[in-house]
Amino acid sequence: MRPATNNLGRVLGLGRRTERTWTALVAVIALICLAPAVVIGWSLVNPTAEVWSHLWSTVLPGMLWSTAALLVLVFVGSAVLGGGLAWLVSGYDFPGRKTFSWMLVLPLAIPAYILGFVFMSVFGFTGPIQGTLRDLFGADVPVPEIRSIWGAALVLSLSLFPYVYLLGRAAIREQATAGYEVARSLGYSHFNAARRVVLPMARPSLVAGLTLVMLETLTDFATVIYFNVQTVSVGVYRVWKGMFDRQAASELASLVLLFALVVLALERAMRGRARYEQHSGSRRALPTKTLYGARAWGATAVCTGVLTLAFFAPVGQLLYWAATRGGFDSSYFSYLSNSVVLALMAAGVVAVAATGVANARRFSPTRPVRAMSQLTVVGYALPGPVIAIGVLLVLAALDRLLDSVGIQVPGLLITGSIAGVVYAYAVRFMALGVNGIDSSLQKVPMELTLSARSLGAKPLRVMRRVHLPMTRTGIAVALLLVGIDALKELPMVLLLRPFGFDTLPVWIWQLASQSRWEDAALGSVTIIAASLVPVALLTRSLRTTEPPDDLPASPAALTLEHVTI
């Protein structure tokens, strides 16, 4: 028999009433979070024949092809960039290695829809690069067309590869060291030890990073529209915003969901049966091989090149535009305030719900509660268009329901208010909140909760007087991360915003779509500055590895998990 102290949480049944209340709370939150996915899943398994035959005979084959092609290209691009750079900075020593090793996370701060338009402007037909080439070699010089799937894939890879880099680097550095040393002692060279031992050991983490990249790629339609790539997600947007065809939009969204499910299934398959335990005992870094001469400078040049392309040059360009553009558009503030209001609401909703879920896991640590609390975080794996259209359908049903019981809502819930946007954000970012607050609550010893209860405090009082003060930092960080993710979010707000309600990213995107790059610069700089905050937290806690195995991974869960108080 195991001593009871070791599995306190599991056996703790703190009174039946309490258990029922908290179970019900988690059930409601899980239901709300799951509803959008369920309604889209419903249209996936109940296709409407006429909608499909129409779609199939027109745009669908092209969309499916572009989506698949884009996914493959971004996969390869971010695997090469993320995996390669992770190996380079962990396995070799060269000038600037330490600096690069944290700087390579910086590209995460530039959303793809910003990086995308900067690339369009610089590499496009009217941009300086092509202009110079034409000046030098004449008007008919062959230049690769940036406005293509290749351009879109390049931009997405450059802005998303840090996910792969981060997870891969952590795995290589902290998990593979012992294996590497054994391999060397058995006669493998540095390179062969890497190929035969380090890479296989890092594979689950690399795959996890690539999965996040794929899901982000599926979410995006704003960026690829610049490049005239028609993915299924673009289709959802066009069908909904162009024709307000809810039926067709939900059918297309269900295809996006299908793509996401395939990606997740592939992750399972690629991860295989391997479950790599992380041994916390040895936290030694991998021994590096020092590079000399041309190779050393080559490595430095590669890192510099990637960073320039993915971060410094675009930021420089935007700053230049923002500084040189005459006049100031005062509508900037109204867009900014819209964004901030939305971000605060999303963060508030997530913080409250996630605090509830985390506390329920503490007060009622039963199997159903744990299972349902994992359902509350599925949003991180759902592409934005799926959540947005799902929310649309759920709220439409709610509107009808309220109407049928005779409650007249002034205006429609969907179009009349930003409730839909907040709902969608909450679903998408719930994982940040739940993972963050739960891991912070796990640092509060169970005995403390028990002591408080034996002193006569009911669960709500324990939560207010003990758990909240002790998890303050975790809640604050979760609020911050959700807020900033909401601040820079674009696809869902494009689909769901009420008429006339534009956020900063929407404004940027509209200006960029009209090639008004200079006008979009100020907003872009604002977004990047805000995004640097979580990136800074991330770099500070670079000794991250796996998220808690209990809850699914999300990029920012990594951050939360390891931000020290």
Add this chain to the structure above:
Amino acid sequence: MSTSELAPPRAPGQPAQPPAVELSGIVKRFGSTTAVDDVSLSIAPGELLTLVGPSGCGKSTLLRMVAGLMEPDSGEIHLAGRPVFARSVSVPPEERSVGLVFQENTLFPHLNVRGNIAFGLKGQPKGRVATRVAEVLDLVELSSFGKRFPHELSGGERQRVALARALAPEPTVLLLDEPFANLDPNLRSQVRGQTVEILRRAGASVLFVTHDQLEAMSLGDRVAVMGSGRVKQVGSPKSVFHFPTSRFVASSLGEAYFLPVTLCGNGRIDCEAGHCAYDCQPTHDRMEIMVRPHDVTFQVDPEGRGKVVGVEFQGAHILYKVQLPSGRRLRCQLPHTTDVPLGTAVSVELAHGHDPVVLPAQPEPDELS
């Protein structure tokens, strides 16, 4: 021994009070293992009962069920006569009036000492709270520490605050779960002494769980020895230590050797290590006599049939390991003034000083594990 001699002193003339804790037929299973197996126990008001046993014997599980942190699968729990767990009753922990002290530091880090102690006094008028906080702070002799925060206290002080916090609401029973396990050994005996004093002064009814037999015996009015989910024996420390009813209990409370009895009857008992006067009533074919290191002595004797094969200097006394002709070895505790080198031939004698314990030779099957 009767339980009456073990009951705590009560002022005469007081009406009989219901026991502070009364457990009857408690069973708790985890999957296929039975952690607590039909346990019945009671703790009188003001009594300090220690529950001792190896890790995994179910003692902490039992404590948690009393606190309401876990529900038994069957059985009943009454606290001061009030059912808190029975067929249709399950009182949540916050309504049970129990005080809890764990081994870990469980003070609320964001509250100062005063705040921690006042936590359990919610709903009482401010003046009352202040008075009570001052009272218990005084009781644990930390009156000037009220404004300190937990991280500014030493390990022993923290445990005293935890004790004060648990005592402040005047619980029906105080439950202590290995409260000294995390203290370093030197500090431990000091804090242990202070704790007993505090508990006596407070007149609290206490269930004290520990795996340390010395702690159990030195603190408890009564000791309950647990093994594999069952209470094996309950009684005063002295009676349980000197008169265990099973080999398991004998070994749980201290070093014990069992030597086959060669002659048993006519007011005399013989074994390999000598003989003593005792009116032995054999219940089985083969009986064994319990010998603790202080129950046996030896003389240097060139003709002796024992041989010293090990010497452990322990400061106040010396433990000699002696090999008997049969090859059995036992340890023998002699004063530090003795000085017998290894290999010396000795003749061993029993020196119980009280009636010896004679048990059937076969160990009980469930104690083999």
